[in-house]
Amino acid sequence: MLSSPTIAIAPAPLHVLPSTDPPYKLLQSHPSLALLSKCRSTRTLKQIHSQIIKTGLHNTQFALSKLIEFCSISPCSDLAYAVLLFESIEQPNHLIWNTVIRGHSLSDSPALAIDFFVRMIVSGAVPNCYTFPFVLKSCARSGLAPEGRQVHAHILKRGLDSDVFVHSSLISMYAQNGDLEGARLVFDKSSHRDTVSFTTLMTGYALKGYMDDAKKLFDDMPRRDIVSWNAMIAGFTQCGKFDEALETFRKMQRKNVLPNESTIVTVLVACAQSGHIELGKWVHSWIKDQGMGSNLRIVNSLIDMYSKNGDLEKARSMFDAIQEKDVISWNVMIGGYNHMNHHREALELFREMLLQSHVKPNDVTFLNVLPSCACLCALDLGKWIHVYVDKNYKNCTSTSLSTSLMDMYAKCGNIVAAEQVFRSMEHKSLASWNAILSGSAMHGEVERALELFDEMLNEGFEPDEITFVGVLSACSHAGLVEFGRKNFTLMVDEFKITPQLHHYGCMINLLGRAGLFSEAESMIRSMDMEPDEAIWGSLLKACRIHRQVQLGETVAQNLFKLEPSNPGAYILLSNIYAEAGRWDDVARIRTRLNDVGMKKVPGCTSIEVNSVVHEFLVADKAHPQSEQIYKMLAEIDGLLERAGFEPDTTEVLYDIDEEWKEGALSQHSERIAIAFGLISTKPGTTIRIAKNLRVCRNCHSATKLMSKIFNRDIIARDRNRFHHFRHGSCSCKDCW
DNA sequence: CCCGGTCGGT
Known part of the structure; x- marks a missing residue:
């Protein structure tokens, strides 16, 4: 039995197929092909493939194209397998070429579709009106504008530009590549403009924020369908014109156009982002009346709308009521907690997702969880995610995910790991540079930050206002007045960036500390x-x-x-x-x-031990190991005293509305967290803590001494920056 | 038998 498909399709010479297939109606209803629609895994796919070979169906172009199609666009797609199948065919017909091009045009590397298109032409096969929409889509998705224009030339040469599908694909390609003039030219030259062409061009204008032009096309088009309305609402939403978006929605209802699922999703996005919770609630009750209340996509959007508007309880109860949650249900709920700064809940729900659901997290899940890890200093969980991502996404991690990992490492105190991730990134975005730059600034690595700034300029990146917050805060952390002035001028004069409060904040801090009042x-x-x-x-x-x-x-x-x-x-x-x-x-x-x-904002410090985040308040006694912690605190006080430590009480006023008592200074939340860290981790392990306020002078001096006495690296994040305590001194050089 | 435009989570 041919159980191994690689053996089945690898033999040389290549598969020579008969030039004509049997009538397709016979093939279409063939039981082996019908199995494909139920196939959910590569294993069953291979079984079906063997079936197809056994029944001789593999000698038809139709069956092979179905197999290739399935391998390249089904939920369990395996593009490599599709290519293997494709390469085994000596003279692929149109259908096969089109299928393999389509598969690649929808993949993560759409540019490969263009390679297949070139091969198709070289091989002498003639592209038809089905081929071009796929090729154009890949030019659009891969942002290859020059290639798109060349494909356009091919289309004109073959006289296929009058085909409505090719025509609208051309408009779409130009629009998505940002060439609105090109799109307009194609549109104006044609005499067969249909609703789709109008809508496509309109979307192109909306994408660039030219809502007036989009509106004009919308008003001018002879017939509007539901997609045209949806595109208009989405256009307004994307450029932040929520009132217009919601007004368009009301207008469409007045004209008795029935909204569909996409309309609702789009309108709910507008409600979520604009804070129109009343309208959101009204849409919710309308959905119930329409019997769409159990549509998963809509429920997910509702959860998102409620949580972004702060009603986490309503969101959670809807989330809990879903029988079959998909990955988006989990993502919006976790993202909702993250958005509302309920970071513990975000991490707890993420754990629940891993342990109790059959839904696999994806990159968006991590993009929602990592900021919560960063906030709580949950480095173990962050590392776990990094390992998971490396194992499951191999070399195709997205730039935004890598940037988020980097940011997490930097904010959890591990700037070395952040830099490693940064260096391993093949494609860096402006956000990646900004993250590593402000990470270095936060850690007081000023020379590094300024080096990175030069490096990013050399690589041709255009800095934005966030870049300069990083650069200027680096200068202010180190008291580099001259560099600060220079970069502030550079920002305003060279890069035409209007300074914001943040930038002024860095400068005032810098000048003030230098006494330049x-x-x-x-x-x-x-x-x-x-x-x-x-x-x-x-x-x-x-x-x-x-x-x-x-x-x-x-x-x-x-x-x-x-x-x-x-x-x-x-x-x-x-x-x-x-x-x-x-x-x-x-x-x-x-x-x-x-x-x-x-x-008074209560001081609160968090510390992660064995992947669990513990939080402590001032004089906190709520922890189950409280007794041991306070024994340790007393021991620390004794050791500090013996080392000649004298409490600096000038900031005791911070405790003015606490019931002041002997020892209050040694009960600041960071001290409790460090004591807990000392008793619950192995000697020599680095202790990492994160505090919501700034470290007070007294704790800063005490912590320096503790790092020496216990021979531990203590990495503390306060509201402003990091302090690396080691061998009795701190990386901030006592200037923060 | 394979083609186009809208739409949720950063």
Whole structure:
């Protein structure tokens, strides 16, 4: 029995097929081919293939084209197998050529379809009106505009441009390659413009954001079908014109055009992105009336709409009610948690997906989970995903997935792994450069960040505003005033980027810390926008460092106005007074602080041990191992004292609305997390923690000493940047 | 018997 298909199709010389097939109606209903529609795995595919060989069907072009078609576009596609089949045929007919070109045009590497097209012509086979739509699609999908124009020349030579399918495919190809003039020319020259050609050109305009032109075509077209309406709604949605999108939807209903599944999905996207939750709810009840309430695509879109609008409970209850969840159901729910900063829930649901569902995660799943890993410093889970991706996607990992992995490593404290991923990437996007650049900046690797910036410019990448946030924050972390000024000018003059608050924030921080107050003030005056709390905040910090009492008072007033209930400004100002010996003013601020009833953001530190993320608050006793943790804390205090550590109590004010007690400083959340890390990991292991606020001075000094006493690398992420503690010192060189 | 345009998750 021929159980091995490779043996079956590999023999030389090549398969010579009879020039004509038996009547196709006989073939079409053949039981062996009917089996294909039920085939779900490569194994059964191979069995069916053997069947086809046994019954002699493999001597027909029809059966082979069906097999190739199935291998190349079914859910369990295996393009390599399709090519193997194809190569075994000596003189493929049109159908076979078309099928193999179509298979490649829909694959991950659509450019290969063009290679087959060239081979087809060289072999003397004549492309027909079925061939060109596939070839044009691959020119569009692979972005090969010159090749697209050459194919257009072929079409004209063969007089096939009057075929409606070829005609609309041409418009689509030009439009998707961004050549709207080309698309318009094809459209204008034709005398057989149908609804599809109109809609295709209209979509081309919409894609570029030219909604006025799109609207004009829409109004001018003789007949509109449901796809035309949907395309118009989608066009408005994609360029953020949600009101117009929803208005078009209402108009279509007034004209008694019945929305279909795609319409609903598109409208729900508009509701999700624009926050029109009331309309979303109305659409939901309308869907129920229409009996579409159990359509999985629609339910998935509803979950997305509810979760993006903050109603996670409604979203979750709909998610739980789905009997047969698909990968998108999982992705939207995980993505919803991630979007609303419910990172723990995102990771928990991801675990549940792996353990309790039969749905395999895909790249979008990871794109939704990785930012949550990054936020919680869940490095083990992030690494697991990396290994999984390498194993399951081999060398076809997308640029965005690699970028997301890189970002995760950088934010979890492993900048070396981030750089490794970066170097291994074949295609880098601007986002990839931005991620590695700001990663290096976050880790205080300033020279590296500036090197990377030069490198990306040399490779011809055009930096954007995010790039410059990375560059300028690198300069500000290292106090490189001259570089900061230079790059700020470069950004504005060379790259014509209007500075945003973030950029000014970096500059003010940099100038303030260097004591260049008049330059900082004149920069603030030059801004087109109102300074935000970050800008005043960094200036106030600078006032404290340089003991600028008078300026500090003015700056603090600005902060009080912006954030009346944030205690940070009061604390900084009282520190400034304290350091100037103005105790009356200190007392006055403290009273005010107590009167206003500040909303203090509780300090919270997370640490991952054995793939589980643990979170600790100040003086937290909720952890099951609390008793051991506090024993360890006491031991640490003793060791610190013996090493000559003196608590720096200048920032005790941070605890002003805590019940102040002896030892409060050693109960800051980062200390508890480190103590937990020390008792639950092997000696010598690196400890990684992530804190939601900035590390206080006292904890910073204590942690430096702890890294020496326990001989551990401690990598701490605070709200701003990373601190790598090692052998008693910190990578930030005490300047943060 | 294989052809075109809209549509969800970054």
